[in-house]
Amino acid sequence: xxxxxxxxxxxxxxxxxxxxxxxxxxxxxxxxxxxxxxxxxxxxxxxxxxxxxxxxxxxxxxxxxxxxxxxxxxxxxxxxxxxxxxxxxxxxxxxxxxxxxxxxxxxxxxxxxxxxxxxxxxxxxxxxxxxxxxxxxxxxxxxxxxxxxxxxxxxxxxxxxxxxxxxxxxxxxxxxxxxxxxxxxxxxxxxxxxxxxxxxxxxxxxxxxxxxxxxxxxxxxxxxxxxxxxxxxxxxxxxxxxxxxxxxxxxxxxxxxxxxxxxxxxxxxxxxxxxxxxxxxxxxxxxxxxxxxxxxxxxxxxxxxxxxxxxxxxxxxxxxxxxxxxxxxxxxxxxxxxxxxxxxxxxxxxxxxxxxxxxxxxxxxx
Numbered sequence: 001x002x003x004x005x006x007x008x009x010x011x012x013x014x015x016x017x018x019x020x021x022x023x024x025x026x027x028x029x030x031x032x033x034x035x036x037x038x039x040x041x042x043x044x045x046x047x048x049x050x051x052x053x054x055x056x057x058x059x060x061x062x063x064x065x066x067x068x069x070x071x072x073x074x075x076x077x078x079x080x081x082x083x084x085x086x087x088x089x090x091x092x093x094x095x096x097x098x099x100x101x102x103x104x105x106x107x108x109x110x111x112x113x114x115x116x117x118x119x120x121x122x123x124x125x126x127x128x129x130x131x132x133x134x135x136x137x138x139x140x141x142x143x144x145x146x147x148x149x150x151x152x153x154x155x156x157x158x159x160x161x162x163x164x165x166x167x168x169x170x171x172x173x174x175x176x177x178x179x180x181x182x183x184x185x186x187x188x189x190x191x192x193x194x195x196x197x198x199x200x201x202x203x204x205x206x207x208x209x210x211x212x213x214x215x216x217x218x219x220x221x222x223x224x225x226x227x228x229x230x231x232x233x234x235x236x237x238x239x240x241x242x243x244x245x246x247x248x249x250x251x252x253x254x255x256x257x258x259x260x261x262x263x264x265x266x267x268x269x270x271x272x273x274x275x276x277x278x279x280x281x282x283x284x285x286x287x288x289x290x291x292x293x294x295x296x297x298x299x300x301x302x303x304x305x306x307x308x309x310x311x312x313x314x315x316x317x318x319x320x321x322x323x324x325x326x327x328x329x330x331x332x333x334x335x336x337x338x339x340x341x342x343x344x345x346x347x348x349x350x351x352x353x354x355x356x357x358x359x360x361x362x363x364x365x366x
Contacts (some may be wrong), residue, residue, distance in 0.1 A: 003255035007197055009248045010127045011116070011151040017238055018228070020155050021117060024054040024092075027153045031113050033090035037082055038064045039103050041095040044164070048094050051160050052117075063088065070134045071101040072141075079106040091151075092117060096168070097125035097278065098134070105131035115153040121236035122172040123278055126154050127244025132264075138274045140267030142333065154241065158228045161236050166223050170238040170309050171279025173212050174286070181208035181286045183254040185293065186342045192253060201250030208238050208246065217308060241320040250343045252339050258292055259285030265330035270322050273311040275304030276312070283311040284318065291359040292351060293343070299362070314363040315356075327356060 028036065038055075040048070045066070055062055063086050067075055072310045079102070082088065085354030091114040100116045107114035108129075118126040125132075129150050133141040147271060185190070211234065219231040247255035262285035266273040273281060283306065290299050303313075312318045322330070331352040334340055341347050 002192075002195055002198075004251075005195070005197060005253070006251050007249060008129050008148065008150065008251075009120060010241070011154040012153075013153040014241060015153075015155045016158065016233075016241065018157055018159055021051045021160075022053060022259040024117075024153070024361070025057050025059070025116070027115065027155075028054075028060055028090060031152050032284075033113070034060060035086060035088050036060050036062050036090045036092060037079070037086065037088040038062055039067055039079060039091060039093050039095075039099065039106075040064065041069070041097055041099055042063040042066060044095050047163050048119050048160055049119065051157055052094070066167050067099055067102055067133055068136060069098070070097040070136050070138065071105065071184065072134055072136050074136055076104050076106040076109060079103070080110055083110050084111060088112065091113065094119060096120050096164075096365070097123045098132075100126045101131035104129060104149070104151065105133075105145050105147070108145075108149045111241060113152045114149075115155070116151050118154070118156045118240055119160055120168050120172075121239040122164075122168040123175045124240055124244035124247075126240050128247060128358065132278075134267075138267075139271070140264050140331060142264055142268045158233050158236065162167050162223055162226060162228055162232060166220060168234065168277060168279075169223055169239070170311070171283075173216050173279070173309065174233065174283035174311050175279035176208050176239045176243040177212045178256070178259045178282050179243055179254070179300075180205040181289060182257040182259050183250060185344055186253050189344050195250075197249045198253055201246050201254035201326060204242060204249065205246045205254065208243050211235060211238055212270040213305060216305070220309070239337055249252070256341055257332060257339050257341060258289035261285070261286050261340050262330070266320075268333065269329045270320060270328045272320055273318075276318060280312055284313065284315070287313050287363070288355065288359055291362070292347070292355040293345060296362065314360050316360060316364050327353060332358070 022269050033158045093100045094117045131148045132144050215231045219235040222229040222232045263281040331358050
């Protein structure tokens with residue numbers, strides 16, 4: 001029996017369908033909210049406004065704060081200033097992954113309840129009680145803040161989500177399929193196979209992978225056409241909600257491994273990687289992890305999916321040329337991550353470095 005497993009399932013209340021956002025006043029009443037701070041982006045908030053009829057509700061007062069675009073400690077301090085000055089008792093984040101991460105972290109530090117209204121499906125940030133931290137420059141801090149406070153609610157509308165940029169959804173699909181590739185080898189180890197919550201995490205990651213491989217092309221075409229279809233609703237829900245259950249149920253054994261560590265390392269040590277979305281860097285990270293594991297057959301199996309979704313498979317394809325110093329910094333960073341060493345192979349800095357070049361040769365010489 002594991003004694004270090006921390007199960008944090010997700011928001012206290014979840015709803016995703018046309019008209020769902022109209023139920024926000026009921027939830028504000030449930031949490032005795034009176035003075036609400038809306039933290040938002042810019043373009044996404046303009047698109048969201050027609051869905052936010054609760055802002056006209058006379059039972060609540062609303063203040064507004066536009067975030068800087070990063071989930072940073074500076075951003076959390078800005079929220080804290082408004083919360084204290086305006087005597088805010090509830091925070092709602094309206095926006096994408098970095099914004100919901102920021103609101104979750106700030107609410108944790110302030111001991112204030114919060115809810116999220118995602119405007120796009122690009123990752124599971126709205127679901128998970130952790131925040132990936134960045135500097136205001138866009139450089140990764142190289143760490144995540146984990147906390148116990150769950151969102152009071154996660155509510156959004158597919159008619160709002162479908163109006164987001166398609167490349168964010170594609171990146172979200174890549175970020176989500178990583179859940180299986182990062183966790184499966186860990187969860188299949190004999191000493192973990194009979195743990196009930198880890199079994200649930202494994203089933204959930206398989207559900208995510210199978211649905212994405214089956215329906216992604218259709219869901220992307222539907223999004224491009226602005227059609228709210230069953231496939232789009234199903235996969236967007238998997239990206240920003242169901243995927244969060246994998247790490248929520250499996251904790252460190254199913255949260256992330258080399259693919260996400262590579263993302264963080266690139267974000268920290270390669271400035272030009274900031275031009276790529278989180279899920280795009282994770283997509284490259286999946287191939288990199290498979291190269292470390294020498295699972296070339298799985299890379300072959302994924303190639304048609306990557307090619308159809310135009311996902312990055314190599315540094316050369318991304319037009320990123322890190323020097324030797326940056327490569328050494330990245331592999332040492334990846335090696336420093338505990339979850340990387342949960343994989344059932346001996347991970348060394350030498351293996352991690354060699355695998356970068358092996359993957360480049362494999363992809364670029366096809």
